[in-house]
Amino acid sequence: MLEVDKILERINIVECVQDLGLYVLALSQDKVVYLNKVAEEKLGYPKEEVLGKGISFLLFSSPELLSELKTNLLKKHKFKTMVKFLNQQGKIINLEAHFYKLDLDQEESIVLMIGKDTEELVEIKEKVENLYKNQSFTEFLRSLVHDFNNILQNTLKYLKSIEENIDKPEEVKRYKFLAEKTLKSWIDLNRLLIDYTKGIKDIVSSQVEMVSFLKNNLDIFQIIAGPKIQVQLSLGCLSKVFVPGEETFWRYIFLNFISNAKEAIKDEGTIEISLSLKTIDKRYLVIKIRDTGCGIPEENLEKIFQPFFTTKKESSGLGLFLVKNHIVSLGGKIEVESKVNLGTTFKVFVPVLSANLLTPSKKVETKRLRIILLEDEPEVRASLQEILEREGHQVWAFPNYEELEQKLDEVYSPDLLITDYYMPGIKGFEVYQILKQRFPELKVLFLTGDLLNLAELPNFNLLLKPFTAEELLSKLKEIML
Known part of the structure; x- marks a missing residue:
């Protein structure tokens, strides 16, 4: 042997x-x-x-x-x-x-x-997965504690403002409203914590109407972003769009994006949230979150959705990992585009359960106009052009000022400029001032989703998104009188 x-x-x-x-x-x-x-x-x-x-x-x-x-x-x-x-x-x-x-x-x-x-291999695999889940959950809790602290700080600030303005009923009412909204986000985080332990099944079976959700939550988004950053909302020509998920779930996702954008901007800047529809293999709602922050280096773009990857000292590195997992669980996906010092755009694709576009409910008579339409979102631009041309107006539509400038010789005697107030690289008001020098009789209608920074815009030539086709046509008649 x-x-x-x-x-x-x-x-x-x-x-x-x-x-x-x-x-x-x-x-x-x-x-x-x-x-x-x-x-x-x-x-x-x-x-x-x-x-x-x-x-x-x-x-x-x-x-x-x-x-x-x-x-x-x-x-x-x-x-x-x-x-x-x-x-x-x-x-x-x-x-x-x-x-x-x-x-x-x-x-x-x-x-x-x-x-x-x-059989032992299966047991080992389960132990490793449980260990990973427990570690993820610990880091997840750590990030929630950070959010809780922010909420407490803001609530204390609003309570102090109420005390300082006790003899000003309107100010007290305003700060009371902000404190209630902020505390509501605390309740949402607690619900999210409970939902995290239950899994995704209940969330997938729920649905939320995204247009009203964003309008109702814009103020809390602005609170998180802070006073130096404008949160802009562009709902396009969508009047309603239902997607899977529930409000707590979606609020966590948006607050994560906004918190990241705030850290990337560091000082003054903008965060734009916009909606559009796109058909690929099926119909998707495309949610763009675009910021003017410092951008993400190219070598990190493929890493940002990995668990525990972070370039920040106090970050868990789990925020975008959890967000991506949540979106994928709904049958969606996330894309990201970024350039250093120019900003970052996240695109969230989520299946549409049902959607309603803005269409005229009744005809509003107005004279036929020659209109320059300036809108960078292709779906919004196409929808607006269709509504206006259906009413007999002539429309020159452009995605940005550069293209308008190149083709300006093709435009003759325009009556009206319809422009998104916040265009990439230039404000709608600046575009209007430039065109006014060439077409002195030109009038303007500004479109905006910014609820908190409207002081610089006169009411008579402003239309707040989202709007109905009827509201658009009525506003045209009002402007052209």
Whole structure:
């Protein structure tokens, strides 16, 4: 009999595999010449009963294994397969087994089998997943604590403002409203914490109407962004759009994007949230969150959705990872575009359950106009152009000022400029001032979703998004009187 124990010790195998729970057997001429303590205990046979017997003594219905071993080990010195062993109690043990041919000299060789119980592999996998989930949950809690602290700070600030303005009823009412909204976000975070432990099933079965959701939450978004950052809302020509999820779920997602954008901007800037529809394999709502922050280096773009990746000292690195997982669970996806020092745009694609576009409910008579339409969102621009042309107006539509400037010679005697107030690189008011020099009689209608910064715009030439087609046409008539 070969001194297999000494051979195995020489190749440093015994001590390594013992603690890992690996089965180790050695075969010579198809007979078992060695089995380690793990194999002896799991199979239930004393070593003396196994040594010297053919391996078929231990196998369960695997007569083809021996020929398979010989065929494969002749071609190469290692081979992997699944093996079924039958222990002394009659239980089948499924092993993922690796076989190695070890040449001792020119005439002698042994076949070494190292195997792992597949049931134990499943258990290990579950333990690792639970460990990862617990670690993720710990980091998730840490990020929530940070949010809770921000909420408390803002609430205390508003309560102090109420005390300082106690003799000013309007100011007290305003700060009371802000404090209530801020505390409501605390309740939402608590609900999110509970929902995180329940899983995604209930969230997927719910639905939210995104237009009213964004309008109702714009003020809390502005609070999180702070006074130096404008949160702009562009709802396009959507009057209603239903998507999967529930309000707490979506509020967490938007607050995550806004918090990230705020940190990227650092001082003054804008965060624009816009909606549009796009059909790919099915109909999606595209939610764009665009900021004017410092941008993300190209080498980090593919890493930002990985768990625990962060470039910030106090960040858990789980925010965007959780957001992406939540969106994917709804059947959606996230894309990101960014340039250093120019800003970042996140695009969230989520399936549409139903949507209503702005359409005129009744005809409002007005004279036929020649209109310059300046709108950077393609779906919004197309919808507005369709509404205006349906009423008989002539429309020159452009996605940005640069294209308008290039094709300005094609525009003749325009009556009206309709422009989004916040255009990339230029404000609508600046565009109007430029065009006014060439067309002195030109009038203007500004479109905006910014509820908190309207002081610079006169009411008579302002239309707040979202609006109905009827409201648009009525405003045209009012302006052109």
